[in-house]
Amino acid sequence: MTATRFLARMSLETEIGAALSDTRIRLLEEIGHKGSINQAAKAVPLSYKAAWDAIDTMNNLAPEPLVVRVTGGRQGGGTRLTEYGQKMVAMYRALEIEYQAALDRLTERLNEAGGCDIRGFQKLMHRMSLKTSARNQFSGAITGLRDGGVDYEVRVRLDADTEIAAVITKASAENLGLTIGKEVFALVKSSSVMLSVDQTMRLTARNQLWGKVAEVHAGPVNNEVTLVLPSGRSVTCVVTGESCKALGIEVGVPVCAFFKSSSVILAIYD
Missing domain, CATH: 2.40.50.100 (RNA polymerase II/Efflux pump adaptor protein, barrel-sandwich hybrid domain)
Known part of the structure; x- marks a missing residue:
């Protein structure tokens, strides 16, 4: 019976969680090749809307946009992978090669030692993964905390010009361990x-x-x-x-x- 193998499905992590996945990287690569969100989405494949949702999320979470809309031209505009986006794709693919090599070495050592429950471990990791239905997902550092007695007003800076405010219970603020400078996700339906x-x-x-x-x-x-x-x-x-x-x-x-x-x-x- 063929031994189960760990396969690299890498995601790049920021201080507050996953920012890039294989599907998103493939979408970025196709945009770089085709200059069209519609054609890139078909190549991945993703629906047109799902592709734009992914791009909006990546641009919201990244320090600077990975993809920009281009207006004008004979085709009436399109999408372009920024220089920053190109660097992120190149870094991801380079890390992925090293990641897979490390997993192969680990699998070989585990099999030599008598094996382990790789499938069980994979199921556990899958169950522990988290997704949210909130359409708007932002990230940023906490710039303000104001104790209102039973609640807290929290200010989160998204970029140099934009802050948003959240009001949560005092218990929630303490449970999250919120402090000035801490990176957080801000979710808005x-x-x-x-x-x-x-x-x-x-x-x-x-x-x-x-x-x-x-x-x-x-x-x-x-x-x-x-x-x-x-x-x-x-x-x-x-x-x-x-x-x-x-x-x-x-x-x-x-x-x-x-x-x-x-x-x-x-x-x-x-």
Whole structure:
């Protein structure tokens, strides 16, 4: 019977968790080759929407964008892998080669020593993996903590120009071990994000992020709207088709995405 082998399915980790996986790397590689998100998604394969979701997540979590939208040209625009994105792909593939070699050496030693329950270990790792349904996933360092008695206001810096605020219970803050400078995930459901096009409107929502509409996916009742912030990060929300029409929401329109601090969920990796 052929011995079970550990296969390298590597992910690159930041201080707060996984940032790049094999599927995402293949998507980046195809974008670099084809300059088209649609063609790259078909080659992976991924749906067009899943590909854009992955790109938005990577750009939100990375120190700088890995992929940028390109406008104009005979083809009407496309997507381009940035120099930073190219470096990340090259680093991933180089590490992957070394990673697989190390796993092969480990498997050989384990088999020589009488083997081990590799399949059981693989199942355990699979069950312990974590995914979230929150459409908007950001990462950043904590820049402010304010004790409100029963709750905490936490400020998280996403980039040089953008901070978001979260309000969580005091017990949650203590359980997470939050401190100034600590890296955290900030998760926001798309249904918690609202839109405004009026720059003079005053809002009670603590988080107000201005950007331009990049994508509008129309549905029978609701539309999914994605806007890109000046930093290259993105925010996605779900609004009714009627609201989109009333606000004049279309690609290129400046829009403010706003959400309450209580709608932000914080997470960390131990």
